[in-house]
Amino acid sequence: MPVMSGYWRRLQPYRAGGLLYCGPRLARPTTSLDRNHSPVRPIRPTQTCPPRDALVTDHDAPPGPWRLFRLWAGIGFQSFGGGASTQFLIQEQFTARHPWLTPEELLHFLSLCTLTPGINLIALTILIGRKLAGVRGIVASLAGLLLPSAAITCLLAALITRFEGHPAVPAALRGVVPATAGAMLLVGVNYLRPLARTARRDGPGALAASALIVAGAALAIIVLRLSVALVVLAAIGLGALLFPARSLAEDGADTVTRR
Amino acid sequence: MIDPFHYFLIFLKASLFSTGGLSNLPSLRQDLLAEGWAEDAEFGRSVVIGQLSPGPNGLWVISLGYLTYGPAGAILALIAIVLPAFLVLFVAAGYARIARARWVGGAMRGVALAVVGILLSVVWTIMRQPGVDRWGIVIALAAFELVGTKRVRLPFILALAACAGLFLYQ
Numbered sequence: 001m002p003v004m005s006g007y008w009r010r011l012q013p014y015r016a017g018g019l020l021y022c023g024p025r026l027a028r029p030t031t032s033l034d035r036n037h038s039p040v041r042p043i044r045p046t047q048t049c050p051p052r053d054a055l056v057t058d059h060d061a062p063p064g065p066w067r068l069f070r071l072w073a074g075i076g077f078q079s080f081g082g083g084a085s086t087q088f089l090i091q092e093q094f095t096a097r098h099p100w101l102t103p104e105e106l107l108h109f110l111s112l113c114t115l116t117p118g119i120n121l122i123a124l125t126i127l128i129g130r131k132l133a134g135v136r137g138i139v140a141s142l143a144g145l146l147l148p149s150a151a152i153t154c155l156l157a158a159l160i161t162r163f164e165g166h167p168a169v170p171a172a173l174r175g176v177v178p179a180t181a182g183a184m185l186l187v188g189v190n191y192l193r194p195l196a197r198t199a200r201r202d203g204p205g206a207l208a209a210s211a212l213i214v215a216g217a218a219l220a221i222i223v224l225r226l227s228v229a230l231v232v233l234a235a236i237g238l239g240a241l242l243f244p245a246r247s248l249a250e251d252g253a254d255t256v257t258r259r
Numbered sequence: 260m261i262d263p264f265h266y267f268l269i270f271l272k273a274s275l276f277s278t279g280g281l282s283n284l285p286s287l288r289q290d291l292l293a294e295g296w297a298e299d300a301e302f303g304r305s306v307v308i309g310q311l312s313p314g315p316n317g318l319w320v321i322s323l324g325y326l327t328y329g330p331a332g333a334i335l336a337l338i339a340i341v342l343p344a345f346l347v348l349f350v351a352a353g354y355a356r357i358a359r360a361r362w363v364g365g366a367m368r369g370v371a372l373a374v375v376g377i378l379l380s381v382v383w384t385i386m387r388q389p390g391v392d393r394w395g396i397v398i399a400l401a402a403f404e405l406v407g408t409k410r411v412r413l414p415f416i417l418a419l420a421a422c423a424g425l426f427l428y429q
Binding site: 044076077078079080081082083084085086087088089092096107108110111112113114115116117118119120121122123125126127130142145146148149150152153154156157158160164167168169170171172173174175176177178179180181182183184185186187188191192195198210213214215216218219221222228229232233234235236237238239240242243244245 | 274275276277278280304305307308309310311312313314315316317318321322323325326330333337340341343344345346347348349350351354361362363364365366367368369370371372373374375376377378379380381382383384385386387390391395396398399400401402403404405406407409412413414416417418419421422423424425427428
């Protein structure tokens with residue numbers, strides 16, 4: 001990663017206190033965030049905040065349940081091609097297009113979901129919904145993600161005998177499937193960036209350990225065909241052994257800058 | 260005749276011991292075939308529908324429910340895959356309890372790195388699917404570049420890829 005350019009460094013106060021500051025409505029304490037000891041400190045206006053009307057738009061205000069429902073319904077309708085597309089759209093909507101979560105925080109949620117049995121992306125929907133709008137957020141997010149997808153799935157199931165033998169279906173799929181792999185690669189790279197930044201700061205040992213765990217996890221699944229649960233267990237042990245003891249809550253304080 | 264409660268339990272069990280995608284297929288296949296509530300062909304069809312329809316891959320069981328037991332089956336399958344996901348709230352609460360312990364920071368960092376490794380392994384798994392050839396690599400790299408520009412929305416890129424597939428393979 002390149003050394004911070006002067007322009008970028010001058011932007012930092014705005015990034016740390018400004019872009020992440022989401023307008024007056026976020027003044028209510030983000031309790032679910034605190035309760036979870038999420039790696040990201042709560043968002044508060046700071047002295048370095050630029051004039052409000054310059055940056056604060058309603059677009060960035062935390063979403064209510066109805067807005068969450070519409071956002072998730074958008075993801076539910078657009079994520080053709082399966083989990084890879086869904087992962088990509090979640091990362092795009094909640095970390096890039098809206099400043100509601102940092103990539104670190106989203107990855108932390110995804111880690112908790114990987115520790116849970118069941119479909120990870122549904123669990124991730126629950127955690128994001130709860131953080132942004134509480135219990136009503138959970139209901140709105142789940143309904144938004146699942147109702148359109150389930151409806152389209154049932155529609156296709158009812159019509160499958162009509163298009164089953166048609167050669168266009170497998171041909172189009174052969175194009176879409178690798179495209180979702182490309183989107184998935186970008187999702188992985190986006191998550192890797194903040195981890196690599198922290199590792200570089202911690203020195204060559206941490207950098208080597210990080211590379212070992214990422215490559216080891218991927219190879220264990222691809223080559224050895226180990227189960228995800230085993231890989232995660234091994235990563236817990238390796239992480240606790242190899243990284244300096246420090247709770248994520250302290251660690252997050254200086255990695256809060258967004259990409 | 261399908262017993263709805265038993266049918267639901269079969270789906271719930273498969274969902275509890277899976278981590279998404281098609282990992283619950285073997286369990287469902289074994290149980291539903293043993294009861295005589297599904298045919299082999301219905302599994303193949305559900306997997307195809309799961310690929311075509313939007314949303315997480317794990318939603319393929321909704322189409323299995325629809326094909327084997329109509330709308331009621333789809334609803335039961337949907338409930339069966341959503342319920343176990345709520346366990347994440349317990350995991351999050353448990354994490355919050357131990358978050359202050361000094362070893363937890365390193366452990367969670369390990370998990371986060373492993374999750375990235377798992378995501379990258381998914382890229383490999385997708386590219387190894389039958390039907391993905393050298394042109395598939397070109398499409399994947401082009402999609403990676405296009406998505407990275409943030410100027411083109413994903414559905415549009417996927418539509419382009421579908422057209423490329425039609426052009427190349429039909």
